[in-house]
Amino acid sequence: MAEMTYREALNQALREEMERDPDVFLMGEEVAEYDGAYKVSKGLLDAFGDRRVVDSPIAELGFAGLGVGAAMAGLKPVIEFMTFNFSILALDQVINHAAKIRYMSGGQIPCPIVFRGPNGAALQLSAQHSQACETYYVHAPGVKVVTPATPADAKGLLKAAIRDPDPVAFMEGELLYNMKGDVPDDDDFVIPLGVADVKQEGDDVTILTHGKTVHVALQAARKLEKDGVSAEVVDLRTIRPLDVETILASVRKTNRAVYLEEGWSFAGVGAQIVSLVQEEAFDWLDAPVVRVTQADVPMPYAKNLEQLAKPSAERVVAACNRVLYR
């Protein structure tokens, strides 16, 4: 094991995959000369040159489209969005092209491309720059969606995403980049897509979540433990494909579930999981599944209001108590 930041783990994954496969290249705003807006691509220009680490103009739809074309032509692009907030401009390339071309070509044209960058809110970036965008991506079949919460998951999952034959939206977190954690120092550490991870085992209630809020869930679990409640924290890691079995096994064990996510509740990821749980584990449920999400408003700029709008450990504890009838 080696301790490193989430940022360093991503950098290692990119570096290793670019060394491993000459078809892999990185493109995005300021990824080359500036080492990336969040320094994820630090040193890659020097190591791989400007044909494989490419600065793009500020034109998301354009460079996403270049990436899709390159992937169709046989390369393996990694397209960095400075944040997924800006990727909304490029959704046509992702949803209408990358996600569809294998299907519409009868399997003849695969599209092995990774769209990556920070997703969700950081601190006081206001309404347009604080959005959790995973629901836009998970809705359409054809795109895989990965949301690593720890440095180890970031490295292992990014390597899997780059090797995957299909489009992958790889959603990081601005507030995660400095987070440190142990990362296995295997020569080739890859975590398969579609496998959830039980971040903490427990018996009384299951907190299901993905991405950055895994840490909020763990914080809530620690608070609950003081009250004698044993909470299980299940990190989906990949939303598509979804690890249905791990989710259901946990709910069948604890008989109650809370879904926690950064985004809004309406048609959110949690809505899908609630649907799954009630359909497949109905007879194991002792309480309705409850969700903890961002308030149903554009993210406020004011610090106090932003805090109130975001899901918090306190709200998760309250939700757990509700399903525990405590």
Next chain:
Amino acid sequence: MATKVHMEALSPTMEEGQVVKWLKAEGDAVKNGDILAEIETDKATMELVARGDGTLRTILLTEGGTAPVGEVIAVIAGADEDISDLVGAGAKSKSDKESGDSGEAPSAPSNESDPGSAETVEAPAAAPAADGSRVKASPLARRLAEDAGVDLGSLEGSGPGGRIVKRDVEAARDAAPSTAAPAASGAPAPRPWSDAGAAEGHDEVKVSQMRKTIARRLTESLAPVPHFFLTMDVDMGRVVDARKRVNALVEGSGDKVSFNDFVLKATAAALARHPECNAAWHGDHIKRFHHVHMGVAVAVDDGLITPVVKHADRKGLVQISREVKEMAGRAREKKLKPDEYTGATFSVSNLGMFGIHEFTAIINPPEAGILAVGGVEDTPVAVDGQVVIRPRMRVTMSCDHRVIDGAQGSRFLRTLKAMLEEPAAILV
């Protein structure tokens, strides 16, 4: 809007029910809550109420017919409403037809429109609450209740809005395990004499719901529960005196205390002192109850049932006597409510009135013991080297050896004997 009338689970252990009598006829107007039929369950005859308004359009199960819980047995709908689909679904699932029992009159009317067209999947009706309203329970609670044979309608939910949740069912399951009839009893009914000649033959007696339950439950008991038996003689001289004095005290009140009431009172008091015998086997643990709920085996026309005197150790003789009489009376009329015949922690079966000297009874799981009580008989016994005639009674305790060992059972019986031979000991 048509309403299907389902065979409902009217007792915790009911798997099928028999229509004793329809109280409404086809074509009658019915309102939500009206009593439609009397249904014989495995325990009692219960009322089936309408869950919708309209006209009782068709009856799919005739009187005497049997249907599994969940099956559609009638349809309530508007007078002119097309119910052919519903009738088709009901007829399709008829158990009588499936079992090919030609001895039964076909009870479903033929459906000429298109019997194969309806593929409606029927969900079993939810158990109604005691007051007939909808039971609110979590899905898990429903499943646990079904597995444990707990009647959701008899529970109070501790969740929001009275929702019955896991902990409620678990508490009920632990406190009130379902019971059925213990102890073999009763002589077989004599075969009616026929003067049709000397030809050999037999009568077929239809097996009632209660008889089926007795057969199943007692077989389930004797096979897996390792029984052993402890027998003890009790001198009843002082109980005979005490009974006279007690009955003199309450003379004119209509109350009259029996020997069996004394046995119940003493057994309950002895159990309170021997919690190891007031217990139940639960696989990985043994539950020792804080309360003493005495099951009292009562013979009824078609079998037997054990009404429960709750907290018998804390009740007076007259109270016990009244409750037993009152519940036994209703048991014979099959009017006991499920919570009145479930939840015993120990049972007593007395066949003394039939002149039985001693017998052994079969434990009623999950109880761990039952006391089989013979008659009080004048018996010559040796007292201080002299043969004297004493009123004696023989009791035999059946013990679940997983819960009770020989020495524990014996100590309990010794306490019981001491209490009956000196009733003042009950007060100590």
